[in-house]
Amino acid sequence: MNPTGLLEVTAVRRVTPRVVRVTFTGDGLADLQPWPDQQLKLLFPPPGHPVRLPSADDDVMRWYQAYLAIPAEERPVMRSYTVRGRTRETINVDFVLHPGPAGPATAWAFQAAPGDVLGRYGPDPAYRxxxxxxxxxxxxxxxxxxxxxxxxxxxxxxxxxxxxxxxxxxxxxxxxxxxxxxxxxxxxxxxxxxxxxxxxxxxxxxxxxxxxxxxxxxxxxxxxxxxxxxxxxxxxxxxxxxxxxxxxxxxxxxxxxxxxxxxxxxxxx
Missing domain, CATH: 3.40.50.80 (Nucleotide-binding domain of ferredoxin-NADP reductase (FNR) module)
Known part of the structure; x- marks a missing residue:
């Protein structure tokens, strides 16, 4: 499975007052085998820019070096999350809306809507x-x-x-x-x-x-x-x-x- 790709939001719902569950679809998810505590990196685009992905590479260190090589003004913000649930074609990710000033992930989750696009790296079986x-x-x-x-x-x-x-x-x-x-x-x-x-x-x-x-x-x-x-x-x-x-x-x-x-x-x- 390609470790990197795009995710498109298909549904958003508030699970609790402080937790938003976002459902994503995207290329490669159907090939993803489930396992417990399945983690991935989400890539949030900077304001005014689309998601720019590093070149695909199965080696995580080369992928990360390519990520750092993206110009700072275009480089997406990367945060780690755990898959909450999945179907064959989708994954769910829960976002905790922490109190206080919103970071990039929380700010995105507050306004997430179907059609929004993020990048991903993983889940990678090497970290199972x-x-x-x-x-x-x-x-x-x-x-x-x-x-x-x-x-x-x-x-x-x-x-x-x-x-x-x-x-x-x-x-x-x-x-x-x-x-x-x-x-x-x-x-x-x-x-x-x-x-x-x-x-x-x-x-x-x-x-x-x-x-x-x-x-x-x-x-x-x-x-x-x-x-x-x-x-x-x-x-x-x-x-x-x-x-x-x-x-x-x-x-x-x-x-x-x-x-x-x-x-x-x-x-x-």
Whole structure:
């Protein structure tokens, strides 16, 4: 499958007050094989310009170098998302409408309409991760992790799941999820408290995603409780007060180095 191409919006609907689900169609989607936690890059065109795609190349580093070679004024903004669902010809992507000043992806999602066009890179099978085979899988994340958690729940039946959202209006119909409401509390604080309070049997593994500092705190807590680092799959989807365009922090670099060190696969017992 060609890893890059154009996506056209066919439908837009508000799933919750803060989540917009956009349905896309595009060349190559019919050839895409599904797997859990399927991630892709979306390319948002700069104002006044159509989407300009780098030259197609199966090698991600060459593709990225071609992306950087696009003149800055024409280069699309790139953001990472997870496929929420799909049919043979379409994919759904959920956009969380974060409060405060809107970044390029949020601003686009607020106004998305059928006929709008974005670019994509992926989903790339090279980034597919194996499912955990642990007796119990703890999944914990915020609203940005819901698409990935939903796909994981479709494949495993041994999960204990906590999802932190703003309030009850942000809950989605996912069986077995224990919803944690911020209700004005600091982002991640109540999710961490919920995970601290759960009893996990021996042989458990964990999947963590969401705001990066919260993911680090959850992972640190689970390691202190005795889970091996190799049994914890973790991803910081976003950073407070920073975007994907900002330079990585020392913590980001440390996370990346550790994940590369575990690139042989997630053991998950």
């Amino acid at each position: 991760r194996p499912l955990s085979t642990a007796d119990t899988l703890l999944c914990a994340g915020d609203e940005t992790a819901i698409p990935a958690i939903a796909s994981l729940l479709s494949e495993v039946d041994n999960a204990v799941v906590f999802v932190e959202v703003a309030d009850t209006a942000e809950e989605q119909p996912l069986p077995g999820v224990r919803w944690v409401h911020r209700d004005g509390a600091e982002h991640g604080s109540r999710l961490l408290a919920a995970v601290r309070g759960v009893t996990l049997p021996a042989g458990s593994a964990a999947w963590l995603a969401g705001e990066a500092s919260t993911v680090r705190a959850l992972r640190r807590h689970l390691v202190e409780r005795g889970l091996a680092k190799s049994d914890i799959e973790f991803t910081g989807y976003w950073r407070r007060r920073l975007t994907q365009d900002d330079a990585p922090t020392p913590e980001d670099l440390a996370d990346a180095a550790e994940k590369l060190g575990d690139s042989a696969g997630w053991r998950g017992n």
